[in-house]
Amino acid sequence: MKPQNKRLWWERQDLCYQDGTLFFAGKSVTDLLRTTGTPAFFYNGKRMLQNIGRLHKALDQLGAHKIFYAIKANRFAPVLTHIKNGATCGVDVCSPGELLHAFSCGFSCNEISYTANSMTDAELKLLADNPDVALNCDSLSTIRRLAKFCSHRRIGIRVNPAMGIGYRDNETLKYSGDKTTKFGIYREQFDDALQLAEKHNFIVDTIHFHTGCGYLNNQLSLFSEILDATHWFLDKVKDLAFVNLGGGLGVPHDIDDKQLDLDAWVSVINSHFSGKGITICVEPGDYIAKDSGILVLEVNTVEKKRNTDFVGVNGGFNLAIEPTFYGLPCEPVVPTQKIDKMKPVTIVGNINESLDVWKDNFSMPDQIEEGDPLVFINAGGYASSMMSNHCMRGQVSENLLV
Numbered sequence: 001m002k003p004q005n006k007r008l009w010w011e012r013q014d015l016c017y018q019d020g021t022l023f024f025a026g027k028s029v030t031d032l033l034r035t036t037g038t039p040a041f042f043y044n045g046k047r048m049l050q051n052i053g054r055l056h057k058a059l060d061q062l063g064a065h066k067i068f069y070a071i072k073a074n075r076f077a078p079v080l081t082h083i084k085n086g087a088t089c090g091v092d093v094c095s096p097g098e099l100l101h102a103f104s105c106g107f108s109c110n111e112i113s114y115t116a117n118s119m120t121d122a123e124l125k126l127l128a129d130n131p132d133v134a135l136n137c138d139s140l141s142t143i144r145r146l147a148k149f150c151s152h153r154r155i156g157i158r159v160n161p162a163m164g165i166g167y168r169d170n171e172t173l174k175y176s177g178d179k180t181t182k183f184g185i186y187r188e189q190f191d192d193a194l195q196l197a198e199k200h201n202f203i204v205d206t207i208h209f210h211t212g213c214g215y216l217n218n219q220l221s222l223f224s225e226i227l228d229a230t231h232w233f234l235d236k237v238k239d240l241a242f243v244n245l246g247g248g249l250g251v252p253h254d255i256d257d258k259q260l261d262l263d264a265w266v267s268v269i270n271s272h273f274s275g276k277g278i279t280i281c282v283e284p285g286d287y288i289a290k291d292s293g294i295l296v297l298e299v300n301t302v303e304k305k306r307n308t309d310f311v312g313v314n315g316g317f318n319l320a321i322e323p324t325f326y327g328l329p330c331e332p333v334v335p336t337q338k339i340d341k342m343k344p345v346t347i348v349g350n351i352n353e354s355l356d357v358w359k360d361n362f363s364m365p366d367q368i369e370e371g372d373p374l375v376f377i378n379a380g381g382y383a384s385s386m387m388s389n390h391c392m393r394g395q396v397s398e399n400l401l402v
C-alpha cells in the first residue's frame with residue numbers, strides 16, 4: 001500500500017491516483033474499461049503532443065532543427081493523424097508500408113525521413129518516385145541500386161561510428177559498437193560511398209546515425225563521445241545541410257531512472273554542432289510514445305503453486321514484447337488501491353511459452369482477485385507496433401484519448 005500523499009515514482013498529472021483510483025488522461029481507468037473491456041491499449045494524445053513540445057522547446061536553443069517521430073514505436077492511425085494535426089513534426093519511416101501509411105495519415109513527402117536496411121529494388125523505385133522524401137542510404141548497395149531508378153537526387157548517408165548506446169548499457173539495444181552490425185556505413189567504406197554518390201550525381205546533404213535506444217542522463221557523456229566520432233564523417237561531406245542524430249532518447253522504466261534532462265542533452269549537441277550552419281534532425285520514437293500509453297489486462301487466475309503466488313492475466317508477452325525481448329523493467333499498477341497488506345506474486349500471461357512472465361516477485365495487495373483489472377504503464381511505444389498473434393491471442397483494442 002502506498003503511504004498516504006506520497007507519489008509513486010511514475011505518477012504525474014495525467015497518470016496518478018486520486019482518492020485511491022487510478023486516473024489516466026483525466027479519466028478513471030475503471031471508467032475507460034466500461035466501453036472497451038480488456039485487453040486494451042489507451043494512448044494519451046495530449047501527452048504525446050506535450051512530449052514533442054518539450055523536445056521542440058529544448059531544441060529551439062540550437063536554432064534550426066527538425067523532429068521526425070519514428071512511427072515504428074506506435075503507428076496507430078489515429079495517433080499519427082493526431083500528431084499531424086497537433087504538432088510541428090514530421091515522421092521517420094523504415095519500410096514502404098510505413099511510408100504509405102504516413103501518406104494516408106496526412107504526412108507529405110517533405111515531412112518524411114526514410115531510413116531502412118536490406119532494401120528491395122521495388123522499395124528504391126518508390127523512393128526514386130518520391131524525391132522529396134529524405135532518404136538515408138545505409139549501404140553501398142542501396143546507393144548503387146538507387147541509381148537504377150534516378151539520379152541527381154538528394155540523399156543522406158547513414159553512418160556507423162562503431163560506438164553504441166542503450167538503456168543501462170543493454171547490448172541488445174545498441175545498433176553499433178564493438179560488434180559489427182548491419183546499420184550504416186563504416187569509416188572503411190565511407191569514401192567509396194561518397195564516390196559512388198558522386199558518380200551517380202546524387203547530392204549528399206545529410207549524415208544520419210542512430211546508435212541505440214533508451215539512453216538517459218548518466219549516458220550523456222557517452223552520447224557526446226559518439227557525436228565526437230561522427231565529425232570524421234561530417235568533415236568529408238561538402239554539401240552537408242542536415243545531421244540526423246536518430247532516436248534513442250529514453251524514458252524512466254523504474255524507480256532508479258530519472259527523466260532525461262533535455263537541457264543537458266541539447267548542450268551536448270550544441271557543443272558539437274553550434275556555428276556550423278547545420279540543421280539538426282532527431283527521430284525519437286519512445287520519447288514521444290512510450291509513456292503516453294498504458295495496456296490494461298484482467299486478472300483471471302490467482303493461484304499458489306508450490307511457494308509461488310501466481311497472478312495470471314488475459315494477455316501475454318505477445319502484446320508488449322519489450323520486457324521479455326530486451327529485459328526492460330515492466331511496471332504493473334493496480335487501478336484501485338486496496339487498504340491491504342502486500343504479498344510478492346509472479347504475474348504471468350496467457351501464452352504457452354516459458355518466457356511469458358510479466359513480472360517476478362512483484363509486491364501486490366493480498367486481496368487481488370480474479371476479475372480485477374491490471375495496468376501496465378509505459379505501453380505506448382513498441383508494444384502494439386511489435387505485437388503478434390501468437391497462440392491466436394492477439395486481440396486487443398487500441399484507443400486514443402484526446
Ligand SMILES: Cc1ncc(COP(=O)(O)O)c(C=O)c1O
Nearest residue numbers: 070210213247248249284285286
Ligand atoms: C533509424 C532509427 N531511427 C529512430 C528510431 C527510434 O528509436 P527510439 O524509439 O529509441 O527513439 C529507431 C529505432 O529502432 C531507428 O532504428
